[in-house]
Amino acid sequence: MNKDNQALERMEKAKDQVIGAISETMDLYGVTPSAGNLYATMYFEGEMTLDEMREILGMSKPSMSTSIRKLQEIEMVKKTYKRGSRKHTYMAEKDFFHSFMAFYCQMWDREVKMNLEAIKQSEKELKAIISDDAVSESIRKEAQEHYDMLENSKTYYHWLEDLVKSIRSEEIFEFLPKPPTK
C-alpha cells in the first residue's frame, strides 16, 4: 500500500507539529527539553514502556527513567498496570486541566510557604531593631519601612493561597466555566 505509507508520513508530520509546540511550551515551564519531548510524544501514544520510549526518541534508558519520574511528579504521566508484561507501563495525562491544576498548585504552594516563612523570620529581626531605643532614629525608620512593605506583601501570598484553594476545589470553574466540547 503505497498510499498508506504516504499517509503515515503525513500523520507523522501532523503529530510533529503539535509535539514541537507542546514541548516548547513545557520548556518555558522549566521542564527539561527531553522530558517535554517525551510527554508530547506520549500524548499521541497509548501505554508505553521505557524501552519503547527509548526506541522512539532515540535516547538512553536512564534518560527516559529520569524524565518519566519528573513527569510523574508534576502529574503529567501516570503509571499504568498492564497484566502480562513485567515491564512498567506509563501513560500521558491527556486532560490539560488536570495538568494545569497539578503543576501550578504545586508551584504556588511552594512559593507561598517559602516566602511567608522568610518574611516571618525577617520581620522578627526587623521588630527587634525597631523597638531598640539605643538605635538611631534613621535606622529604625528604615527598618520600619521594610517591615511595612513585607507586611503588605502578605496580602498577595494569601490571595495566591486562595487561588490554589479554588483551583483544587474546582470552584474556579464556577467563575470561569470550561467551554463546552463542541
Add this chain to the structure above:
Amino acid sequence: MNKDNQALERMEKAKDQVIGAISETMDLYGVTPSAGNLYATMYFEGEMTLDEMREILGMSKPSMSTSIRKLQEIEMVKKTYKRGSRKHTYMAEKDFFHSFMAFYCQMWDREVKMNLEAIKQSEKELKAIISDDAVSESIRKEAQEHYDMLENSKTYYHWLEDLVKSIRSEEIFEFLPKPPTK
C-alpha cells in the same frame, strides 16, 4: 554608634532572608539566578543605577544590563526618570499582583497562540488523511482519533484565554478578592 552598626548588620540579615526566598522562587519561574537576585535586591532599595547594582551584587555591568532588560520584559522593573543624573535609573515593581498578572498572562498568551496554531496545521493534515478513500481503514481511524483528541484539547486553550482575559480586566478579583491590608 556601635549599636547602629550592629543594627545594620541585623537588617542585612533580615533582608537576605527574603532576598533568598524571592530569588529562589523566581528561579522556578525560569528567571536566571542573577536576575532573580537582582530583583530581590532592588525590592528593598529605591531607584538604582546600573553601577549601583554592579557594586552591590559584585557582578559585571553587562550582566546587570541583560538582567534588567529581562526584568523589564516581564514588567518586574520599571525605568524611572531622575532629573540631574544622566545615568538610567530603575525601580523594582513592588506590587506582586502586578508582577503575577504580567508574567503569567504573557506566558499563557504565548502558550495558547503557539499551540492553537500548531493544532490548526496538524488538523489540516489529519483531515486530508481522513477523507482520502485510498487510505486504509485502520490508518484513517487512527488519524480520526488524533483529530478528535486535538479538537477536544482546544477546550483547555480557550479556557486559558478566558483566564487571561479575566486577569487582565481584573474581573478575577471579584471572584477572588484581594484580602484586606490589615
Add this chain to the structure above:
DNA sequence: CAAAACGTTAAATTTTTTCTTAACAAAATT
C-alpha cells in the same frame, strides 16, 4: 540456583547556559 531482564544509581562526558572581559557605538561635556 544460575542467568537474564529490568530499572535505577553513579561517574563521566557533552552540551547548553551564564557570566566576564574586551571592543564598540552613542551621547554629552569640556
Add this chain to the structure above:
DNA sequence: AATTTTGTTAAGAAAAAATTTAACGTTTTG
C-alpha cells in the same frame, strides 16, 4: 572637535545542566 561617560554587543571563559555509558541491585525465569 576631542575626550569622557554610559550602555550595549560580541567573543571567549567559566559554571551548570543534561545526557550517556557503565555498574549495581532486584526480580524473574528457566
